[in-house]
Amino acid sequence: MNRRVTVIGGACQSGLLRLPDIQLVELAHWEVAKLLDISGEPLMRHVTRQRHAMPQYHVGHQNRIAKINERLLPFETLALAGNSLNGVDVPGCIESGQKAAERIANALRTGSRTIVQKPVMS
Numbered sequence: 001m002n003r004r005v006t007v008i009g010g011a012c013q014s015g016l017l018r019l020p021d022i023q024l025v026e027l028a029h030w031e032v033a034k035l036l037d038i039s040g041e042p043l044m045r046h047v048t049r050q051r052h053a054m055p056q057y058h059v060g061h062q063n064r065i066a067k068i069n070e071r072l073l074p075f076e077t078l079a080l081a082g083n084s085l086n087g088v089d090v091p092g093c094i095e096s097g098q099k100a101a102e103r104i105a106n107a108l109r110t111g112s113r114t115i116v117q118k119p120v121m122s
């Protein structure tokens with residue numbers, strides 16, 4: 001017996017979220033069975049719905065991120081990381097986490113005294 005995780009949907013197929021579990025299972029099974037030449041039915045099925053699971057980058061995203069980074073410059077002990085910045089894949093997220101940690105560690109090593117203040121809402 002083997003375990004299979006099938007991820008379907010995404011921002012371009014958000015209508016799939018409205019389908020009942022049974023239809024999602026059938027669709028996932030049909031797609032994978034066709035690819036892997038599986039003839040049997042799954043013994044167990046489990047559906048997890050993840051709404052808004054992935055950030056969607058819009059036109060101008062890189063400029064927006066560049067501006068955010070520019071505004072962060074004075075706050076040396078503040079750093080951002082994660083999939084909403086420069087890539088949604090796990091390696092990209094790890095890299096952004098490492099860079100963020102390095103930025104803060106460097107600032108602390110060089111004795112930065114910048115205090116991160118509560119943002120002023122305008």
Ligand SMILES: Cc1cc2nc3c(=O)[nH]c(=O)nc-3n(C[C@H](O)[C@H](O)[C@H](O)COP(=O)(O)OP(=O)(O)OC[C@H]3O[C@@H](n4cnc5c(N)ncnc54)[C@H](O)[C@@H]3O)c2cc1C
Nearest residue numbers: 007050053054081082083084087088089090091092093094
């Ligand atoms: C279904 C699915 C399949 C995927 N498959 C792949 C794949 O095969 N390969 C691949 O490279 N990438 C894949 N990805 C993308 C990748 O997994 C994610 O983009 C990445 O894990 C996001 O990492 P992150 O650190 O930015 O966010 P997360 O891993 O979501 O971490 C954010 C953390 O912050 C916590 N948090 C949230 N709000 C607060 C708060 N207010 N206070 C404190 N903590 C908070 C959360 O609990 C969470 O632990 C997939 C994503 C999804 C959803």
